[in-house]
Amino acid sequence: MSGQSLLVPGTLSPTRRVPASIPRPEYVGKPAPTPYTGPEVQDAETIEKMRIASRIAARAMEEAAKAVKPGTTTDELDRIAHEYMCDHQAYPSDLGYRGFPKSICTSLNEVICHGIPDSTELRDGDIVNLDVTAYINGVHGDTNATYLCGEVDEESRLLVERTRESLTRAIKAVKPGRRINVIGRVIESYAKRFGYGVVRDFTGHGINTSFHSGLIVPHYDSPHATTEIKAGMTFTIEPMLTLGTHEYDVWEDGWTVVTKDRKRTAQFEHTLVVTDTGAEVLTLP
Secondary structure, three states, rough: OOOOOOOOOOOOOOOOOOOOOOOOOOOOOOOOOOOOOOEEEEOEEEHHHHHHHHHHHHHHHHHHHHHOOOOOOOHHHHHHHHHHHHOOOEEEOOOOHHOOOOOOOOEEOOOEEOOOHHHHHHHHOOOEEEEEEEEOEEEEEEEEEEEEOOOHHHHHHHHHHHHHHHHHHHOOOOOOOOOOOOHHHHHHHHHHHOOOEOOOOOEEEEOOOOOOOEEEEEOOOOOOOOEEOOOOEEEEEEEEEOOOOEEEEEOOOOOOOOEEEOOOOEOOOEEEEEEEOOEEEEOOO
């Protein structure tokens, strides 16, 4: 495993501005979003709007990923994605969500999720997850991927590759009539082949006009996740696999989640719509 030193919080830059002409999600400026009470199955118009939001999120992530190299700060990655979304008339969904101070999440090495972009510089051998969500036309599109920075050790590279594969396998398992726990069953059984931990307390989620609708998509085989998958449902799958334990600590910032043993972790995410025969990935660039 990489001998990189553990991360410490960096310095935050001022909050980035979003042009006043870009509509905000209802939760901006509030402590929490209004609970979603609508359906999990979406109509054709909503799905088409989600295609647009999802494509913008995917392209913003792609643009930021071009800057992943030693010496780039995570704040710079945030700037690139922020500006791309604003240039395409989308609001960065993370900005102001429950008080989150930045426009994307940047999670390095032992950070499972929700890393806050700051003055931290990427180092040769790091792995970094970019989590980007765009809001436009009243809906959200959410995606993330883990990228290699410079020369990455084999153990970390394989973790990243296999985490991506676990998402691919999970998407293929989505079929109308199945229970939602088939997703976690596929991910967990694949991860166990390599002795990886599967994070349990952070999950995929329903997404539509709401950033998080209340639908939970576990990445392990949960006996409680018995919701039937139906055509027209929109949700994310975002497995988080670890080289060690799935247990975690949270930094004092209240957001940054790190593995308890400080071993590395990777994550990939797509927003999907369930079709009559399977699932369509919306977050493709």
